Amino acid sequence: MAPKKGAGKRKAEAEVAEDDKQQEQNDAAPEKTPPKKRGRGRPAKNAAAATTTTKKAATAAPKNKKTKEVEEEADATQSNGDEEDATGNGNENGKHDDGEQESATSIYDFTVKDIKGNEVKLDKYKGHVLLIVNVASRCGYTSKNYKEMVELYNACEPQGLRILAFPCNQFGKQEPATNEKICEFAEKRGVKFDMFEKIDVNGSKAHPLYKYLKQQIAGPNGADIKWNFVKFIVDKSGKVVERHPSPANPLKLKENLEDYF
Numbered sequence: 001m002a003p004k005k006g007a008g009k010r011k012a013e014a015e016v017a018e019d020d021k022q023q024e025q026n027d028a029a030p031e032k033t034p035p036k037k038r039g040r041g042r043p044a045k046n047a048a049a050a051t052t053t054t055k056k057a058a059t060a061a062p063k064n065k066k067t068k069e070v071e072e073e074a075d076a077t078q079s080n081g082d083e084e085d086a087t088g089n090g091n092e093n094g095k096h097d098d099g100e101q102e103s104a105t106s107i108y109d110f111t112v113k114d115i116k117g118n119e120v121k122l123d124k125y126k127g128h129v130l131l132i133v134n135v136a137s138r139c140g141y142t143s144k145n146y147k148e149m150v151e152l153y154n155a156c157e158p159q160g161l162r163i164l165a166f167p168c169n170q171f172g173k174q175e176p177a178t179n180e181k182i183c184e185f186a187e188k189r190g191v192k193f194d195m196f197e198k199i200d201v202n203g204s205k206a207h208p209l210y211k212y213l214k215q216q217i218a219g220p221n222g223a224d225i226k227w228n229f230v231k232f233i234v235d236k237s238g239k240v241v242e243r244h245p246s247p248a249n250p251l252k253l254k255e256n257l258e259d260y261f
Contacts, residue, residue: 100208101208101209101211101212101215104208104212106237106238106239107122107125107130107132107209107212107213107234107238107240108121108122108123108125108126108238109122109123110122110208110209110212112166112196112197112199112207112209113196113197114194114195114196114197115167115179115182115183115186115195115196115197116179116183117179117197120194120196122209122238123238125162125164125238126236126238127160127236128160128161128162128236129159129160129161129162129233129234129235129236129257129260129261130161130162130163130164130232130233130234131149131152131161131162131163131164131231131232131233131234131250131253131257132163132164132166132213132231132232132233132234133145133149133163133164133165133166133229133230133231133232134166134167134168134201134210134225134228134229134230135165135166135167135168135175135228135229136167136168136169136171136172136174136175136228136229137167137174137175137177137182137185138172138174138175138176139171139172139174139227139228139229141227141228141229141246141247142174142228144249145229145249145250146186146189146191147189148249148250148251149163149165149191149193149250150189150190150191150192150193151250151251152250152251152253152254152257153192153193154192155254156254156257156261157192157193159258159261160236160261161257161261162193162194163193163194164193164194164196165186165191165193165194165195165196166196166198166199166201166207166210167179167182167195167196167197167198167199168198168199168200168201168225168228169198170200170201170202170203170225171227171228172228174228175198175228179197179198182195182198183195201214201225202224202225210225212240213232213240213243216239216240217232217240217242217243219243219245226245226246227245227246228246229246230243230244230245230246231243231244231245231248231250231253232244233253233256233257233260235260236260241260242256
């Protein structure tokens, strides 16, 4: 007997739902990281309420009135990422040459590799607004971020939005898969935006692009990326204009992105 029409699609959707349920049960999500020890008698700050917005970039960044930094003041996500920086977990390409990052004037000066291993010059994105995100497939933020990034891309791609997703295994080792498996994972979730090969975003093996992004806008506790799904917005001229922390939901950035279309 021939299978019922749509049965294959329903099965795939069920598999994705089961994967997402499992991811949400991971206990390595940053909000579960124990807070740093503080002086006696001083309670830990509520990380959810400790979000701050400033309008300054690192000194090396070009002055831009619209340049913003949106990061959590209370760093509830610091421990795992910082501890693993030096090991370069997940970066299969070794240490990068810093010359590219040091001489760059915009993100268009960088070359990266897509998830298939092909070199991509970022000047192909000239005239587009970019959302650049370090992603992972086994994080507590995975399900919501992938779902909303797909929705955001589908809604704003006609206006010129491009999303660049960079898998990274430095935070809780939550992206251990090969590039091929990561690609399959993304395809199951309807991803149409651009996926790139797995890289390091912190430490000596960090990709020059990420060294540059962090140099342009640092967080309140330093330049390093603190967890999966930190988001950078880049304007149509290739300038880094905003940085948002892991808990920032992609769809809530739509209004921010519209300032640059």
